[in-house]
Amino acid sequence: MTTFLASPRGTELWRGACDSLPMLLGAAPFGVIFGTLAAPSGLSMAGALGMSLFVFAGSSQFIALTLMASGAGLAVIVLTTFVVNLRHALYSATLLPYVAALGQRWRLPLAFWLTDETFAVVQHRYGAADASPFKHWYHLGSSLAMYGNWLLWTLAGVLLGHSVEGLERLGLEFAMAATFTGIVVPMLKKRPMVGAALAAAMVALAARDLPYKLGLMLAAVAGVLVGLYLEERAGEAK
């Protein structure tokens, strides 16, 4: 093991994991909150761990919990997951030049582990000036660290949720509202983004009683269209 870590591959692997440390700390509370919220939302212990193990996409896991708690069906949850995770296609496209030469046994797992955090970390490393032929080991190190971290904190949350009585009456669901607010607000710097948020909010409120959570889909579409329209108009005004 020590000899492996001293080899060029091992060094890249280790550095990838170490450089992901701030991201690991940032993801930890979300893993715990996801785990604790699983039971009150109606997701079993195994289900919560399974979701972290097989889906491995934080924001869509949270949204799935919210949707499950409100009684949404399979199609709505899967469709929402698709919409929420579409941004990963951009990451995938951006990293492609760096992984294109690797075989499928590298590309398959690296794709499975591709998250916002690992993308941010490895993009930097891939773009570095040195010509190391082992940068994909760095990518692997970041991926494994994020994955292990997410599983560990989900487990901690699940255990906490099952051992503390009455957790569902504490209002922990508010953590989700606080998280989403904290993510969205700093993005509202330009007028098209503000317009997209307002349109999405209004449509979501107006269409909240539609079946199958269709209101959410309509709101997403409305937000994107208004954002594009305002961006277009701002471009013409220049």
Add this chain to the structure above:
Amino acid sequence: MSADEWAIIAGMMAVTFLIRYSFFALGDRIQFPPLVKRALRYVPVAVLTAITVPMVLLPDGQHWQLDVRNAWLLGALASGLIAWRYNKLLAAIGGGMAVFFLWRWLMAVSF
């Protein structure tokens, strides 16, 4: 774990992996049109806002609660302000939750 849960997890896994793997698999044979790239940037804001705003304004899922007694509203405003001012996600979550719990407690003792 129920069959329903397995189906949900399998479905979520399938779409998530498909999105992440699509470009790695296709290689450079395909490129997003610029319009799609621009549209994708609005997806997170639109989806997250559409989920959060009804949660906050109708905490029980049925009735509007647009008054100062609504701890969800106060907590979300606190999160939003902290996020806007300091751009620190964890501080926004922690601060919002502190306001939420404090407000709920205050409302419970005083009404």
